[in-house]
Amino acid sequence: xxxxGKALFLQIAExxxxxxxxxxxxxxxxxxxxxxxxxxxxxxxxxxxxxxxxLVEKGVLVKRRGIGMFVAPGARAQLLTERRGAFADRxxxxxxxxxxxxxxxxxxxxxxVRERATAxxxxxxxxTEGHPS
Numbered sequence: 001x002x003x004x005g006k007a008l009f010l011q012i013a014e015x016x017x018x019x020x021x022x023x024x025x026x027x028x029x030x031x032x033x034x035x036x037x038x039x040x041x042x043x044x045x046x047x048x049x050x051x052x053x054x055l056v057e058k059g060v061l062v063k064r065r066g067i068g069m070f071v072a073p074g075a076r077a078q079l080l081t082e083r084r085g086a087f088a089d090r091x092x093x094x095x096x097x098x099x100x101x102x103x104x105x106x107x108x109x110x111x112x113v114r115e116r117a118t119a120x121x122x123x124x125x126x127x128t129e130g131h132p133s
Contacts, residue, residue: 030070
């Protein structure tokens with residue numbers, strides 16, 4: 001899981017976020033402790049704490065004195081909104097710019113996406129249509 005060139009604490013935070021998004025860490029359930037994360041990833045507990053504290057500051061995790069960290073109510077929706085915005089900035093904006101350069105209409109672009117998505121589902125049957133709610 002550890003990726004070169006990216007701060008470890010950010011990777012820890014993203015890993016916890018991914019678990020919330022995929023449902024393996026549900027809202028109002030206990031999140032892994034700093035020590036558990038440090039042991040699992042074999043990193044310094046201070047580094048794990050920095051990632052966890054980042055999520056607390058964002059309101060994704062909440063501290064419950066004496067019992068640990070918990071996934072905040074609404075955390076999944078918050079993360080979905082955040083990630084969708086980042087997805088649009090990183091992928092959709094450049095896609096639209098290139099489509100304009102090529103003279104593609106919105107309908108042309110939608111058709112290309114549909115064709116590729118259909119081909120992807122056929123070649124990768126584990127991909128399901130639709131999106132998480």
